[in-house]
Amino acid sequence: MTSTHRTNDDTCETYDVVVAGGGPVGLFLAGELRLGGANVLVVERLEEVDVTIKAGGINTAGAVALYRRGLLPELAEAWERNRWRLQAFLGDRAADAPATPPDSPAAPPAPDSPAAPPAPDAPRTPPKFAGHFAGIMMRGDLFDDSDPAFADIGPADRVGLGVPQADLERILAARADRLGVEVRRGVELTGFDAGEDGVLIHLGTGRPVRAGWLVGCDGGRSTVRKLAGFGFPGSEPEITGYQAVVEMSGGERLGKGWNTTDVGTYVNGPFPGRILTVEFDGPPADRSAPVTAEELQAALRRVSGVPEVTVHEVHSSTRFTDNARQADTYRRGRVLLAGDAAHVHSPFGGQGLNLGLGDAMNLGWKLAAVARGRAPESLLDSYTAERHPVGAWVLDWTRAQVAVMRPDRHARALRRVVTDLALTREGTTYLVGQISGVRQRYDLPGDHPLTGGSAPDLEFSDGTRLGERLRDGRAVLLDLADDPKLRARAEEYGDRVDVVTAVCPGRPELTGLLVRPDGFTAWAEDGDEDHSDGLDDALARWFVATADRARG
CATH class of the missing domain: 3.50.50.60 (FAD/NAD(P)-binding domain)
Incomplete structure (x- = not known):
């Protein structure tokens, strides 16, 4: 074509x-x-x-990206509209019991079913979730939030998980x-x-x-x-999975959250009527065919081993594989x-x-x-x-x-080992760091620890934050030491790079930072170090000077 x-x-x-x-x-x-x-x-x-x-949700990296474009209020409002449903479903669980995390595939409200506000006697907010790996739940109390990867994330941390x-x-x-x-x-x-x-x-x-x-x-x-x-x-795919929002009865024996059985895996929740099943019997014959109530019911009965569960109506459904x-x-x-x-x-x-x-x-x-x-x-x-x-x-x-x-014996043995590791402080912190996306880095020139990573959401002495300076999609050169020479280096990129002189009490060692429009750090400098050549190289790498564009 x-x-x-x-x-x-x-x-x-x-x-x-x-x-x-x-x-x-x-x-x-x-x-x-x-x-x-x-x-x-x-x-x-x-x-x-x-x-x-x-x-069913956005991880930390996704929420940070949206925050940098000024969308945090809308995310928070959407989460508030949906949170009561999670609370109602999980409210009767023990506070330390694992449950389906909000960042797993989750159910939107059924079509034409508006979200309702929480009732006056709604159950308390469920415990903080740390996420899951293959349905192995991680406990929030084991997560080490002093890990440097989570430093200075700012107000976007966890806001989008239930959207x-x-x-x-x-x-x-x-x-x-x-x-x-x-x-x-x-x-x-x-x-x-x-x-x-x-x-x-x-x-x-x-x-x-x-x-x-x-x-x-x-x-x-x-x-x-x-x-x-x-x-x-x-x-190639080896599973057939279903995810759906349904009306069902007879599900009192279904476990809440993620459940592993001899046949496969099923999920009940985190909202009423949301189900997910996984069977290791190869991919579906036709992924595009309509998913019927009978098909969902049969899969749920096979995987859960609960023969009396009956699916009466399907509000939303999809098949998936591991292709x-x-x-x-x-x-x-x-x-x-x-x-x-x-x-x-x-x-x-x-x-x-x-x-x-x-x-x-x-x-x-x-x-x-x-x-x-x-x-x-x-x-x-x-x-x-x-x-x-x-x-x-x-x-x-x-x-x-x-x-x-996988339901075979070798995979189940491996699962027990991974579970033991996941439920340690180090294991939980590692897995949460990966799931959240905060460890993502690009291979950019420079040896400063911040270079190539998502920029920290620095808070300045006037109460503003770096994320707020990125809303218009322009690069930002932070002058944190009131250095005229530093500012002068960006003059020829004036229509591409905003120069901000500020004081950052929380990072006194940091004197300069070049942040690309996508929020990733292209150059950074500490103390009295002179990395001006690195700044010039970074500016030239990502932006074309005004004079050069005119000649071009």
Whole structure:
């Protein structure tokens, strides 16, 4: 379907970037592109927000990214709307008993069923959850929050854990609208012709549109990925899983939370009517066929061993497997991939949505700069270089969980060993660090401990925080020692880098910090050290000086 001819049809509507797919990743990416000044069109085949049960929460890294764009109040409000349901379901458990963590795939409210406020006598807030690995619950009281990886996360810590994907999509759709993103729903990309200077994109509704760049955010069965010819290697599936919100009876004997049996794994909760089953009998014959109440009931009875449980009605449901694949590159010419279009895996641990948000945050500012002529195309090479290793790690993380969940004798022996390790202070802290995403780093030049990691949410003497300075999607150079020479080095990047002089009482040793628009640290300096060459290199690496752009 793709070709190399030039896209010079002047009768077409023209955009800097077209994003195929209007789910959370596509909408978040579109907002990032608009912050960078790009003219963006999002095309989405669904006419309404997809309320099918999917991811049930956002990890710490995802919440931090959204906080940096000013969306923390909306996240907190969504969590408050859903928290009472978790409280009601888990309120009768012992305070120290493990339970389904909010960051596992969880249920949105049933369609047309509004969330209700907590009753006056609602049960107390359940204990703080630390997460799970393959359904092995980790206790919050074993988590060592003095771990440096969790220092200075700021107010985003744990806010998003109970926000279902449908709620997040609505939040991001409203943000895209505020930023002026054009979103066309009920419109499907059917093909495209990619040339050296742009992409002609064919839509099912009639006249094609033209764009400088096309990004596929159109899910695991991505049309963009297939038509562009991306390689998609990986491992074959071995499970059939169901996730659903149902009306059922006879489930009094079902254990709450994650349960391992001789057949497989099932989950009951963390909201009433939310169920999940996993069987190791190979992938489903037809993943796209409607999921029936009878099918769910049979799977739940087999795995749980509770023959009297009966499913009466299905509000939302989906099948899934542990098919784990990743695009060989995230860019082919003027076509790029993000989110599930770039990588697919099982939902265990709730990593997929968060991985996609990270893709969008990394790509948005870079592609906007290239599309608007403020940076060379070579800047986009860093997208695959930085995000592909993170995606590969997530695939292995989910594969490891499947290995520990298998019902055979060897896997069950391994599970007992992993459980013992997970329920130690060191094991819990390690696993939480991985699940939360706070340990993600990029391989950037420089030997300062902060370089390459997500920047700490520094609190300044005036009460403001670094995260608040990143809302407009621009880079920030922090001058924490009132150093005119430091500030002068960023003058030629003035329209790309905000220079902030501030005092940070909590980090007196830190004198300078260059934070990219995605919130990752590109350069840092302590005390009287002179790393000015490193700052010059970092500025030149990520941004093109005004004079150089004028000459270009």
